[in-house]
Amino acid sequence: MTQPGRAPEARPDKAPTAQLLDIRNLTVTYRTGGGPLPAVRGVDLSLAAGQKLGLAGESGCGKSTLAASVLRLLPPGTTTTGEILLGGEDVLTMGWSRLRAVRWAGASIVFQGAMHSLNPVRRIAHQIAEPILLHDKVSETLAHERVAVLLEQVGLAAARASAYPHELSGGQRQRVMIAMALACSPNLIVADEPTTALDVMVQAQILRLIGDLVAAQGISLLMISHDLAVLAQTCDRLAVMYAGRIVEDGPAHQVFTDGRHPYTRALAAAFPRIGDPSSRRAPHGLPGDPPDPTALPTGCAFRPRCPLAIETCAHVDPALSVAGPGRAAACVHVTSVPTGGER
Amino acid sequence: MTERVPVLSAHDLRVSFPARHGHGVAHAVDRVNLDVYPGEIVALVGESGCGKTTLARTLLGLEKPGGGQVLHHGQPVRYTSRGLKAYRRDVQLVLQDPSGSLNPRHTVYEAVAEGLRIHGHTALGDFPDEQAKVADALARAGLRPAERFFLRYPHELSGGQRQRVVIAGALVLDPAILVADEPVASLDASVRGEILKLLLGLRDERGLSALVVTHDLGLAWNIADRVAVMYLGRIVETGPVEKILTAPEHPYTRALLSVLPESGLSEAGGAGPTILTGEAPDPTRIPTGCRFHPRCPVVASGRAAALDIEAACRGRDLPVLDGGGEAQVACHAVGSDAGAPDLRTTPTPRPGAGAAPRRRRR
Ligand SMILES: Nc1ncnc2c1ncn2[C@@H]1O[C@H](COP(=O)(O)OP(=O)(O)O)[C@@H](O)[C@H]1O
Ligand SMILES: Nc1ncnc2c1ncn2[C@@H]1O[C@H](COP(=O)(O)OP(=O)(O)O)[C@@H](O)[C@H]1O
Ligand code: SF4
Ligand code: SF4
Ligand SMILES: [Mg+2]
Ligand SMILES: [Mg+2]
Numbered sequence: 001m002t003q004p005g006r007a008p009e010a011r012p013d014k015a016p017t018a019q020l021l022d023i024r025n026l027t028v029t030y031r032t033g034g035g036p037l038p039a040v041r042g043v044d045l046s047l048a049a050g051q052k053l054g055l056a057g058e059s060g061c062g063k064s065t066l067a068a069s070v071l072r073l074l075p076p077g078t079t080t081t082g083e084i085l086l087g088g089e090d091v092l093t094m095g096w097s098r099l100r101a102v103r104w105a106g107a108s109i110v111f112q113g114a115m116h117s118l119n120p121v122r123r124i125a126h127q128i129a130e131p132i133l134l135h136d137k138v139s140e141t142l143a144h145e146r147v148a149v150l151l152e153q154v155g156l157a158a159a160r161a162s163a164y165p166h167e168l169s170g171g172q173r174q175r176v177m178i179a180m181a182l183a184c185s186p187n188l189i190v191a192d193e194p195t196t197a198l199d200v201m202v203q204a205q206i207l208r209l210i211g212d213l214v215a216a217q218g219i220s221l222l223m224i225s226h227d228l229a230v231l232a233q234t235c236d237r238l239a240v241m242y243a244g245r246i247v248e249d250g251p252a253h254q255v256f257t258d259g260r261h262p263y264t265r266a267l268a269a270a271f272p273r274i275g276d277p278s279s280r281r282a283p284h285g286l287p288g289d290p291p292d293p294t295a296l297p298t299g300c301a302f303r304p305r306c307p308l309a310i311e312t313c314a315h316v317d318p319a320l321s322v323a324g325p326g327r328a329a330a331c332v333h334v335t336s337v338p339t340g341g342e343r
Numbered sequence: 344m345t346e347r348v349p350v351l352s353a354h355d356l357r358v359s360f361p362a363r364h365g366h367g368v369a370h371a372v373d374r375v376n377l378d379v380y381p382g383e384i385v386a387l388v389g390e391s392g393c394g395k396t397t398l399a400r401t402l403l404g405l406e407k408p409g410g411g412q413v414l415h416h417g418q419p420v421r422y423t424s425r426g427l428k429a430y431r432r433d434v435q436l437v438l439q440d441p442s443g444s445l446n447p448r449h450t451v452y453e454a455v456a457e458g459l460r461i462h463g464h465t466a467l468g469d470f471p472d473e474q475a476k477v478a479d480a481l482a483r484a485g486l487r488p489a490e491r492f493f494l495r496y497p498h499e500l501s502g503g504q505r506q507r508v509v510i511a512g513a514l515v516l517d518p519a520i521l522v523a524d525e526p527v528a529s530l531d532a533s534v535r536g537e538i539l540k541l542l543l544g545l546r547d548e549r550g551l552s553a554l555v556v557t558h559d560l561g562l563a564w565n566i567a568d569r570v571a572v573m574y575l576g577r578i579v580e581t582g583p584v585e586k587i588l589t590a591p592e593h594p595y596t597r598a599l600l601s602v603l604p605e606s607g608l609s610e611a612g613g614a615g616p617t618i619l620t621g622e623a624p625d626p627t628r629i630p631t632g633c634r635f636h637p638r639c640p641v642v643a644s645g646r647a648a649a650l651d652i653e654a655a656c657r658g659r660d661l662p663v664l665d666g667g668g669e670a671q672v673a674c675h676a677v678g679s680d681a682g683a684p685d686l687r688t689t690p691t692p693r694p695g696a697g698a699a700p701r702r703r704r705r
Binding site: 058059169171172196197199200201202203204205208226227228229230232233234266267269270271272273274275279280281282283284285286287289 | 531540558562565588598605
């Protein structure tokens with residue numbers, strides 16, 4: 001399985017991990033015409049086997065970059081530092097052949113715009129069979145039997161197997177993407193905005209489908225969305241990202257209903273609770289925009305929009321600190337010990 | 344309310360198209376009544392494909408009705424070029440920018456001034472010149488100081504700022520009503536809240552009316568006075584937001600509310616989400632009886648049979664709801680005498696239930 005020299009035991013400097021995914025001090029910097037763009041600026045994040053972790057934040061805060069880095073799908077010229085341990089192996093340093101194997105069988109990804117990720121001129125059954133033929137090295141017959149099973153699992157009629165992507169609705173295409181992600185029985189699925197742009201009812205169908213499948217097959221899920229409410233409902237844990245950093249991490253329900261970081265609280269307040277008099281005829285937003293990654297403010301990156309900012313925030317860039325059992329937040333008002341390594 | 348005249352009304356409106364695929368006729372809007380009164384915000388909600396955009400476009404005069412009428416301040420809209428020009432100044436469309444409402448090669452100034460130029464100097468009102476008028480519209484849309492935005496291009500703005508430019512382009516003509524089709528659908532919740540605050544502020548401070556088309560019921564709770572729930576070309580439940588969103592009676596409205604992620608959190612002891620199967624139903628083949636019956640959980644669970652209304656659900660037409668303010672629902676299971684049955688638990692059959700199709704009012 002493991003490439004020579006890449007086995008975890010060959011790296012005695014690193015503590016072995018019990019986590020399926022363990023991201024350590026990750027930075028991702030894009031190369032752009034306007035100079036380097038730091039999209040991810042030191043992220044520590046881990047995910048246990050079978051766990052569902054949500055990653056929330058406004059657009060531009062680095063969620064998709066983080067997701068892409070897990071499978072090393074970043075554009076050429078991008079600089080990455082830190083470690084991404086998947087089952088103990090560092091994705092960032094593994095060789096190409098190992099990486100290709102890991103990409104479907106270790107972890108797979110479901111993107112937002114299924115229309116752009118699917119090949120428009122190939123029937124969907126062929127597209128789902130492709131990774132199976134490539135990675136599991138089985139016969140065409142077996143692969144197509146597996147496709148039939150997958151289609152059924154994602155709730156698509158067998159008759160749809162010969163359809164082209166454009167013949168399917170948005171929800172059906174997202175089901176095809178999920179079937180492809182499941183094709184090689186991965187341990188981890190990364191779902192980047194899997195229901196954005198879908199209708200409420202179709203979104204509910206897809207969320208239930210993903211939830212049921214990962215639970216039944218013991219797959220870990222890293223689900224990314226700008227919709228905190230969706231993540232709170234679907235995931236066990238929730239991490240909130242702002243300007244390339246994780247600013248809060250904890251049990252999903254607690255983070256959503258009782259955030260410790262002012263940004264988390266502002267995001268959560270933006271979701272109206274129907275029946276709640278405090279949001280009736282009173283939409284809540286968050287004025288301003290996330291900072292330009294190439295021109296971050298000094299101190300805490302959230303300071304220009306933060307209702308609780310104090311003098312210190314202009315100088316101090318707070319690290320994640322323990323903010324209750326299983327919880328962490330990065331704000332000067334969270335006056336606790338830094339999390340260090342053992343979160 | 345009765346003596347007030349709606350700014351905009353759909354009266355028994357019908358719009359159909361030749362089917363996109365194959366044969367037949369798509370009855371996108373199939374007998375809709377809907378009134379928007381001065382200073383009122385009405386939310387039109389429903390799954391995609393149910394006819395919301397077609398209804399909105401028809402109300403804007405962009406689509407000619409196949410039947411029924413669009414009334415503007417109580418007068419039928421005249422589909423002559425002059426009649427439409429005056430009408431479209433008073434009834435402004437707001438689309439979400441990702442749908443291409445802003446030309447990427449036009450500056451913010453040009454985008455907002457465009458409407459003014461179409462309508463000539465009368466559109467300037469009390470303002471001395473175009474520039475002052477444009478600056479005023481931008482400021483009202485929350486882009487201040489306005490002059491700083493004049494020469495910017497859409498790609499130099501954030502998503503929220505672009506949406507404000509789109510709204511400024513509508514406001515510059517001093518319309519009585521905005522028809523906003525999914526104005527915040529793909530914006531971050533934080534930005535969405537800011538844009539909704541703006542719409543609410545325009546109503547509160549200037550008495551602007553709005554018809555907001557959305558699949559987001561939370562939006563209705565945030566800003567609307569009244570809500571109309573559309574299914575397959577027809578309004579199936581309508582009334583004040585507090586009533587419809589906290590005590591919905593139509594099984595479709597109930598299902599829509601039950602799948603909201605927020606409601607999942609407060610679910611402890613609740614019935615859990617009712618996830619309907621299938622997607623946008625086909626307007627070329629509208630089911631007989633209640634058009635929702637093939638997906639209705641009341642029918643599927645056998646509760647309609649227990650209520651002795653299943654035959655009616657499958658075969659008997661329901662009355663068309665009024666466009667006015669009162670709460671109404673088009674469903675055979677909702678009886679005016681017996682009160683709303685608890686559709687979530689197994690009901691005991693009621694004598695006489697389903698005797699006549701009802702349009703319930705309170
Ligand atoms: N290929 C790229 N080249 C340069 N900059 C990029 C690229 N992809 C994303 N970015 C920038 O990186 C930041 C994070 O983007 P992204 O990871 O897509 O955020 P999110 O998914 O949270 O919206 C943004 O400022 C974005 O403009
Ligand atoms: N120009 C058209 N030609 C044919 N069918 C159309 C046309 N416009 C809309 N439809 C059909 O009418 C129905 C309602 O569409 P639409 O009004 O866009 O719904 P919504 O806005 O609620 O998603 C859909 O089935 C759609 O396919
Ligand atoms: S550190 Fe200061 S600016 Fe940053 S979130 Fe906390 S209070 Fe706000
Ligand atoms: S009339 Fe019958 S089918 Fe239609 S919504 Fe009511 S119970 Fe369901
Ligand atoms: Mg993204
Ligand atoms: Mg629409």
